[in-house]
Amino acid sequence: MNRRHLLATSVSLACAVLGQQALAQDSYPSEPVHITVVWPAGGGHDLVGRLLGHELSTEMGTPVVIDNVTGAGGTTGMQHVADASPDGYTIGVMGLHAISQSYMNDSAPKLDQFDPLLFISDEPAALEISPDTGITTLDEYVTAMHSDPMSLINGNDPQGGNSFVFASVISNGLGVEPLKLPYAGHAATVTALLTGEVQTATLPLSPVMEQAKGGALTILGVASEERQPQLPDAPTFKEQGYDVVGGDFIMVVAPKGMDAAIRQKLSDALLTASQGEGFVTSATKNGLALRQGGPDMAAQELTAQENVIYPVLLDAGLVTETNKR
Amino acid sequence: MMSAFFDVLGQYLSDPAMLGLVALGTVLGLVLGAVPGISSTMALAILMPVTFGMEPDAAILLLISIFMSSVYGGSISAILMKLPGTPASIFTQVDGYPMTRQGRAGQALTYALVASTVGGLIGLVILVTLAPVLAGFARNFRSPEFAAVALFGIVMLSFASNGSILIATVVGLIGVVLGAVGFDSLTDAQRLTMGAPMLQSGFNLIPVIIGLFGLGEVLQNLVGFGRTPADTPKIGQISVPLRDLLGRWKVIGRGSLIGTLIGAIPAAGSAVAVSIAYAQERRLSKTPEAFGTGHPDGVVAPEAANSASVGGSLIPLISLGVPGDTITAVLMGALMVHGLTPGPLLFAKDPTFVAWIYVAVLMALVATLVFGLGMIRIAVLVTRIPPHLMYVFVTLFCVIGAFAIRNNLNDIYVMIGFGIIGFSFAKLDLPVTPLAFGLILGPILEENLRRSLMISRGSWEIFLQRPISALLLLLCLAVVVLPLIARWKRRKACRFRL
Numbered sequence: 001m002n003r004r005h006l007l008a009t010s011v012s013l014a015c016a017v018l019g020q021q022a023l024a025q026d027s028y029p030s031e032p033v034h035i036t037v038v039w040p041a042g043g044g045h046d047l048v049g050r051l052l053g054h055e056l057s058t059e060m061g062t063p064v065v066i067d068n069v070t071g072a073g074g075t076t077g078m079q080h081v082a083d084a085s086p087d088g089y090t091i092g093v094m095g096l097h098a099i100s101q102s103y104m105n106d107s108a109p110k111l112d113q114f115d116p117l118l119f120i121s122d123e124p125a126a127l128e129i130s131p132d133t134g135i136t137t138l139d140e141y142v143t144a145m146h147s148d149p150m151s152l153i154n155g156n157d158p159q160g161g162n163s164f165v166f167a168s169v170i171s172n173g174l175g176v177e178p179l180k181l182p183y184a185g186h187a188a189t190v191t192a193l194l195t196g197e198v199q200t201a202t203l204p205l206s207p208v209m210e211q212a213k214g215g216a217l218t219i220l221g222v223a224s225e226e227r228q229p230q231l232p233d234a235p236t237f238k239e240q241g242y243d244v245v246g247g248d249f250i251m252v253v254a255p256k257g258m259d260a261a262i263r264q265k266l267s268d269a270l271l272t273a274s275q276g277e278g279f280v281t282s283a284t285k286n287g288l289a290l291r292q293g294g295p296d297m298a299a300q301e302l303t304a305q306e307n308v309i310y311p312v313l314l315d316a317g318l319v320t321e322t323n324k325r
Numbered sequence: 326m327m328s329a330f331f332d333v334l335g336q337y338l339s340d341p342a343m344l345g346l347v348a349l350g351t352v353l354g355l356v357l358g359a360v361p362g363i364s365s366t367m368a369l370a371i372l373m374p375v376t377f378g379m380e381p382d383a384a385i386l387l388l389i390s391i392f393m394s395s396v397y398g399g400s401i402s403a404i405l406m407k408l409p410g411t412p413a414s415i416f417t418q419v420d421g422y423p424m425t426r427q428g429r430a431g432q433a434l435t436y437a438l439v440a441s442t443v444g445g446l447i448g449l450v451i452l453v454t455l456a457p458v459l460a461g462f463a464r465n466f467r468s469p470e471f472a473a474v475a476l477f478g479i480v481m482l483s484f485a486s487n488g489s490i491l492i493a494t495v496v497g498l499i500g501v502v503l504g505a506v507g508f509d510s511l512t513d514a515q516r517l518t519m520g521a522p523m524l525q526s527g528f529n530l531i532p533v534i535i536g537l538f539g540l541g542e543v544l545q546n547l548v549g550f551g552r553t554p555a556d557t558p559k560i561g562q563i564s565v566p567l568r569d570l571l572g573r574w575k576v577i578g579r580g581s582l583i584g585t586l587i588g589a590i591p592a593a594g595s596a597v598a599v600s601i602a603y604a605q606e607r608r609l610s611k612t613p614e615a616f617g618t619g620h621p622d623g624v625v626a627p628e629a630a631n632s633a634s635v636g637g638s639l640i641p642l643i644s645l646g647v648p649g650d651t652i653t654a655v656l657m658g659a660l661m662v663h664g665l666t667p668g669p670l671l672f673a674k675d676p677t678f679v680a681w682i683y684v685a686v687l688m689a690l691v692a693t694l695v696f697g698l699g700m701i702r703i704a705v706l707v708t709r710i711p712p713h714l715m716y717v718f719v720t721l722f723c724v725i726g727a728f729a730i731r732n733n734l735n736d737i738y739v740m741i742g743f744g745i746i747g748f749s750f751a752k753l754d755l756p757v758t759p760l761a762f763g764l765i766l767g768p769i770l771e772e773n774l775r776r777s778l779m780i781s782r783g784s785w786e787i788f789l790q791r792p793i794s795a796l797l798l799l800l801c802l803a804v805v806v807l808p809l810i811a812r813w814k815r816r817k818a819c820r821f822r823l
Contacts, residue, residue: 040366040651040654040731041366041367041369041370041651041654041655041658043654043658046370046655046658047658047661047662050370050373050374051377051662053374054374054377066370067732068370068731068732069731069732069733070526070731071507071525071526071527071529071731071733072507072508072522072525072526072527073508073513075522075525075526076525076526076731076733079522080732080733104513105515105525107522107525153780158508158509158510158511158512158513159512159513160513161513179779181776181779181780182510182511182512182776183776184510184511184772187647187648187654190645190646190647191641191645191647192467192468194464194645194647195464195465195466195467196464196467197467197468197780210646210667211645211646278377282377282662285661285662286661286662
């Protein structure tokens with residue numbers, strides 16, 4: 001191979017690379033889109049990922065693959081998204097956990113490494129109580145907790161999980177201090193509430209929907225501005241005179257640095273997919289309070305949530321030194 | 326309930342479309358389950374979107390067929406390649422793989438299939454008739470009871486392997502310590518991670534068992550392979566004399582009962598069920614030393630328990646609306662897509678829905694038996710692959726399987742590391758199984774022990790005040806002390822004779 005050959009080869013290679021880049025914008029998507037779900041198959045995020053992926057695949061005309069990249073309280077999966085090339089082929093489903101972990105775990109990716117593309121739903125916090133306690137209203141609960149703080153144990157996630165944050169937010173709002181007993185996962189917490197190991201729980205509504213309808217547990221308050229359409233009988237904290245509003249959320253993020261045209265195309269397709277009839281019907285059936293919005297709204301919500309959660313984590317002593325603001 | 330059950334059964338049997346779905350689901354489940362690294366959970370999750378457009382009853386039938394058949398499918402790779410795809414098939418491999426090496430692969434697969442079918446049927450019968458009773462029993466299980474069950478499992482494990490009980494216990498405890506690596510499940514604090522982000526998520530079970538058993542076996546065979554290449558085992562007979570099968574009815578029965586009971590406890594899961602079933606059978610056996618060298622009972626008991634635990638694990642799902650393990654969690658997710666949410670209201674509100682599930686389990690079990698018998702003839706051909714090729718395939722499967730479980734490259738390193746551990750243990754003549762089960766049971770024990778103590782504010786009495794946990798602890802004590810007394814008596818008798 002002489003020098004001229006080498007030159008010709010490098011020029012043609014460069015052309016090919018440049019051409020591919022130009023081509024990438026027009027031909028996107030030309031390969032499967034991967035949606036990273038940081039929790040195991042079967043959970044709420046997994047369901048959202050699969051339902052959305054199903055719609056997105058028809059919307060974009062490309063296969064959509066769900067990757068459950070689990071472990072380390074969601075951090076492994078978020079790192080996977082942050083490390084991915086911002087080519088529009090790797091996106092991730094995330095919620096409150098990513099905010100908590102970004103402050104609690106020094107090796108977790110920071111929030112500024114992500115580009116929010118789609119806001120899907122709110123998941124307001126709620127306070128559930130076992131009917132065996134005989135307590136049916138929020139005021140009775142607060143009175144009981146004031147007379148004996150150890151009388152009612154609360155079941156929630158380990159520190160940093162969403163129902164742990166809920167427990168902190170609700171307890172602060174009500175001025176009570178329950179013992180927070182940690183359980184690995186929402187299903188385990190529901191079981192503990194039903195078997196009577198704990199008397200209250202601070203789970204979001206979807207895992208307790210059927211039990212609440214069946215009278216196996218009572219919902220004392222929901223931390224949203226309005227009552228939730230899927231459970232209209234459950235009162236809000238606000239209407240009972242306690243200013244407690246907060247919760248988890250589900251959104252879709254991509255690694256930062258995506259090409260503007262691809263970003264536009266992807267976020268448009270995501271928004272359309274999340275508004276499609278198939279997604280809306282199944283998601284609503286599963287108790288999701290949908291409030292779809294594009295990249296701008298998603299970014300605003302992320303900042304707003306961060307500002308709510310940071311003080312809670314700081315208060316619980318969970319923010320590491322390097323992450324203190 | 327019964328009339329709804331038979332109505333639905335008659336309806337499905339007369340509908341070719343439904344029968345076709347069962348066949349499709351079963352074949353898919355068998356094949357996916359047999360591929361190492363694809364667990365029942367993943368098989369369900371991968372195929373879930375296929376059901377989005379179906380009617381709910383058809384969707385349930387397809388999903389449950391996939392689920393039930395993949396449970397047996399997992400034993401195929403365990404028996405043929407010593408690659409347990411799920412924690413529940415670890416014990417199947419202990420006696421199943423030696424049978425393959427002895428040219429009895431077909432028989433081992435048949436034993437596993439029949440035990441799995443009968444176990445599944447027994448689990449189903451108990452589910453249909455006793456679900457409310459068992460749900461009540463399961464409700465008595467709180468943190469102290471979970472801790473006691475886990476302890477019981479660990480104690481039983483010391484008796485599950487040949488050789489010194491002391492060594493088995495020490496190896497089991499090493500497993501318990503390894504189970505503590507990563508985020509502490511109660512406080513989210515990091516433990517034993519040495520600052521490495523790779524260790525934060527702890528050791529996932531699947532890469533660990535694939536490495537310990539699959540890669541460990543390959544490494545062992547590679548030693549001296551150049552000089553004396555291993556021979557291919559004969560395929561041997563596939564059918565098992567009916568007498569041999571029927572003679573094991575007690576083993577199957579005991580395994581199924583243990584499987585259903587433990588399956589009904591939310592979160593205990595099939596892995597705990599199989600370990601207790603296996604250890605129990607070995608203790609009761611007249612020839613405990615034959616276990617681990619290709620004893621059919623060692624295949625039959627865990628398979629029966631594993632399959633029966635499916636029926637058991639549906640009990641908390643149907644009666645409480647809480648998934649008992651990850652598989653039922655995926656199943657529940659799939660049901661919810663179709664607007665069917667299991668919960669306490671279900672029996673009263675929607676008996677047909679419950680009947681759909683029961684009938685689907687029954688049909689899936691029968692279909693698994695039929696297609697499974699057919700598949701054994703093809704599957705045993707795997708043993709004809711020349712060893713040098715086989716080791717390459719197994720190693721490839723190990724790598725793919727370890728990666729696929731959560732799409733994490735680190736899990737491949739974990740798998741290789743545990744492969745080396747498995748190899749070294751074999752060279753040192755140490756048992757490997759207690760290590761794997763220490764890793765499963767340790768975290769369950771620790772989490773529930775600590776939670777119990779948080780509830781009792783540090784008082785250990787909580788374990789004695791609650792009848793079931795007290796009983797379980799007494800059982801643990803009996804298991805440890807009785808053999809000691811027996812030995813002491815024997816010694817005393819010897820002395821008298823002297």
